Amino acid sequence: MKAILLLGAPGAGKGTAAERIRDAAGYIHVSTGDMLREAVKQGTAIGREADGYMKSGALVPDEVMLRLVEARLQAGGPEDAYMFDGFPRTVRQADLLDQVLQRGGGGIEHVFFLDSPRDVLIQRLTGRRICRACGANFHQTNMPPKRAGVCDHCGGELYQRPDDCESTIISRLDVYNQKTESLIERYRLKGLLRRIDSSGGADKLAQDVLRVLQKS
Numbered sequence: 001m002k003a004i005l006l007l008g009a010p011g012a013g014k015g016t017a018a019e020r021i022r023d024a025a026g027y028i029h030v031s032t033g034d035m036l037r038e039a040v041k042q043g044t045a046i047g048r049e050a051d052g053y054m055k056s057g058a059l060v061p062d063e064v065m066l067r068l069v070e071a072r073l074q075a076g077g078p079e080d081a082y083m084f085d086g087f088p089r090t091v092r093q094a095d096l097l098d099q100v101l102q103r104g105g106g107g108i109e110h111v112f113f114l115d116s117p118r119d120v121l122i123q124r125l126t127g128r129r130i131c132r133a134c135g136a137n138f139h140q141t142n143m144p145p146k147r148a149g150v151c152d153h154c155g156g157e158l159y160q161r162p163d164d165c166e167s168t169i170i171s172r173l174d175v176y177n178q179k180t181e182s183l184i185e186r187y188r189l190k191g192l193l194r195r196i197d198s199s200g201g202a203d204k205l206a207q208d209v210l211r212v213l214q215k216s
């Protein structure tokens with residue numbers, strides 16, 4: 001069981017890059033944000049626990065996240081290659097991921113740190129729109145759909161995530177700085193970190209990541 005990680009602040013482009021890398025390189029995409037939003041929608045026990053934290057832009061407690069991710073990986077086999085998007089976000093989560101991957105006879109191959117300046121992150125998050133049906137990402141100005149409010153891929157309705165309002169965005173960026181940023185150093189010291197400038201748009205970002213994957 002091996003994995004690559006997409007690490008970076010909210011708005012760094014993890015979700016959009018993940019869609020393209022999944023299609024081009026065949027990794028199993030695990031987005032803990034998507035899993036939690038689905039759990040909230042279904043009204044599961046985890047969804048009910050997570051809802052309030054997500055609305056305020058706080059992190060869902062590690063205990064909940066560890067249950068969610070362990071259950072997701074339990075079904076996996078030794079040959080599986082995962083791409084984590086939005087996980088780990090704390091040191092405890094990173095420790096757990098190391099343990100689970102090692103148990104599965106593998107480990108982390110690369111950690112892609114997607115780096116963009118703060119004003120770019122805020123502009124991306126405030127304009128982001130997502131398809132309710134298939135989850136595809138759009139942006140009002142950077143990546144507009146062909147028809148306003150309608151998904152290019154499946155015709156689904158586009159919506160704005162409730163935590164993409166400006167005050168919650170600021171909280172999420174602060175939480176990232178306090179809880180997640182230190183992971184950059186952890187993976188740099190392990191020789192796994194690849195810094196990718198993610199301010200230049202989704203296509204370039206995905207190409208930069210794919211170039212590293214092709215070489216390895």
Ligand code: AMP
Nearest residue numbers: 032033053054058059060065086087089
């Ligand atoms: P995302 O879609 O990755 O921006 O995540 C949306 C929200 O889900 C975050 O603001 C957190 O409340 C929660 N969340 C997602 N992944 C994690 C994680 N690894 N640890 C804790 N909370 C998470």
